[in-house]
Amino acid sequence: MTLTTWAGNYAYRAKTVHHPRTVEELQEVVAGARRVRALGTRHCFNDVADGPEALVVLDEIPPDVVLDTDARTVTVTGGVRYGALAEHLHAAGWAVHNLASLPHISVAGAVATATHGSGDGSRNLAAAVAGLTFVGPDGTLREVRRGDDDFAGSVVALGALGVAARVTLDVEPTYDVAQEVLDGVPWDVLLQHYDELTASADSVSVFTDWQEPTLRQVWRKTRVTSSYAPAGDLFGGTLAQAPRHMLAGIDPVNATQQGGVPGPWHERWPHFKLAFTPSNGDELQSEYLVPRRHAAAVFESVRGLGDRVAPLLQVSEIRSVAADDLWLSTAYEHDAVAVHFTWLPRQAEVEALLPTIEAALAPFDARPHWGKLFADVDRDLGRLYPRWDDFRALVARVDPDGVFRNDYLDRHVLG
Ligand SMILES: Cc1cc2nc3c(=O)[nH]c(=O)nc-3n(C[C@H](O)[C@H](O)[C@H](O)COP(=O)(O)OP(=O)(O)OC[C@H]3O[C@@H](n4cnc5c(N)ncnc54)[C@H](O)[C@@H]3O)c2cc1C
Known part of the structure; x- marks a missing residue:
């Protein structure tokens, strides 16, 4: 059976797929391979995880969750899904700072691509990494801890530095979150009061198709304290009185x-419940992260393309992301705004439109999400990442023979 991305839009070309059952077996697989790539839960929309020869998936290695309450960390197998980790942590009275819009993705796969921040004070999932244990090109284990010289270059590594067998994440005591949805917030709020809007909750997601007369929905997620009370109508919008799905005509039962x-953090941060497939897979995604200072100009630019974007779009989501110090993070050294597009599954048309969107975003130094669709054209991504050359030197040092290289890395990062 052909192995594809979750969306089914890309068929992996690697010749073999290994599912080791222990870290030792994983080490043997890597040591015995000429070229090998780690594969997570296949939720990327491009070939970032693919390789010319072997793929290795960690889904049969037990999660082996080790909670260190003194250090406030949890260490898990890299292939563990956030949803499974979250249930374990919550039961033990602990939590991570944030989750992506879906809990189905693997920890190592998500951090490798700088997946998801959401909130003015909330950095992406990679920023919670405190340490990694990689299986290196010769099959031996290599630890990298926060504070080590190579650490900031090793977290968002796109699989180029080896297979993350174990990942250590920061944790905090468990907490509750509540989410409210606003309908009909005027567009002007996005253009003129974005800072107030995103400051009104810990995580704010704005949904729009860029053409509707008002913003479609605003989802506000707030950590619950003793003084929490639902805010009700805000910013000229009205509090939704029934559950909402961000896609028109879809039953919100899976939201x-x-x-x-x-409710518990892990049942509110994601937009979708773990027990449900977030959608039927009939979608593609792109996402661009721009320095927050450009937010209003970026919204105007994309809105100006609304008549070309909307026919291919299911919905766009706009979130804020706090800065971090990870070299290839899309929020490296500046607070960012993520402008996300959930597309209809019409890849050729989407790919034909992406250069136009990217040309509009180019003056704002937009960094494409590593795991989503972006224009496959000659470009200099390096100019967007001040530590680019350091990352390339790190890869050359750790993996001199290119055991973990693939076409994607050659095209976009290492070539
Ligand atoms: C329905 C849907 C919703 C999404 N929502 C969001 C969202 O809210 N926010 C967001 O930012 N993104 C989102 N994404 C994108 C997705 O979260 C990321 O692309 C993420 O990287 C997927 O993780 P994965 O485990 O599926 O990784 P994969 O696609 O399997 O792999 C991604 C990368 O991680 C590397 N990798 C995987 N495992 C390891 C390992 N053990 N060691 C080293 N490297 C490894 C791979 O080599 C590859 O480079 C969504 C995707 C889908 C399909």
Whole structure:
């Protein structure tokens, strides 16, 4: 059977797929391979995880969750899904700072691509990494801890530095979150009051198709404290009185609970419940992260393309992301705004449009999400990342024979 991305839009070309059951077996697979790539839960939309020869998936290695309450960390097998980790952590009274819009993705795969921040004070998932244990090109284990020289270059590494067998994440005591949805917030709020809007909750997601007369929905997620009370109508919008899905005409049954009802963090940060498939897979995604200072100009630019974007779009989501210090992070050294597009599954048309969107975003130094569709044209991504050359030197040092290289890395990063 052909192995594809979750969206089915890309078929992996690697010749073999290994599922080791222990870290030792994983080490043997890597040591015995000429070229090998780690594969997570296949939720990227491009060939970032693919390789010319072997893929290795960690889904049969037990999660082996080790909670260190003194250090406030948890260490897990890299292939563990956030949803499974979250249930374990919450049961033990602990939490991570954030989750992506879906809990189905693997920890190592998500951090390798700088997946998801959401909130003015919330950095992406990679920023919670405190340490990694890689299986290196010769099959031996290599530890990298926060504070080590190579650390900031090793977290968002696109699989280029080896297979992350174990990942250590920061944790904090468990907490509750409540989410409320606003309908009909005027567009002007996005253009003129974006800072107030995103400051109104810990995580704010704006949904729009760029053409509707008002913003489609605004999802506000707030950490619950003793003084929490649902805010009600805000910013000229009205509080939704029934559950909402961000896609028109889709039953909100798979969305996490809304209406300002407090619940555990892992049942509110994601937009979708773990037990449900977030959608039927009939979608593609692109996402660009721009320095926050350009937010209003970026929104105007994309809105100006609304008549070309909307026919291919299911919905766009706009989030804020706090800065971090990870070399290939899309929020490296500046607070960012993520402008996300959930496309209809019409890849050729989407790919034909992406250069136009990217030309509009180019003056704002937009960094494409590593795991989503972006224009496959000659470009200099390096100019967007001040530590680019350091990352390339790190890869050359750790993997001199290119055991973990693939076409994607050659095209976009290492070539
Ligand atoms: C429905 C849907 C919703 C999404 N929502 C969001 C969202 O809200 N926010 C967001 O930012 N992104 C989102 N994404 C994108 C997705 O979260 C990222 O692309 C993420 O990287 C996928 O993780 P994965 O485990 O599936 O990785 P894969 O696609 O399997 O692999 C991604 C990369 O990680 C590397 N990798 C995987 N495992 C390891 C390992 N053990 N060691 C070293 N490297 C490894 C691979 O080599 C590859 O380079 C979404 C995707 C889908 C399909």
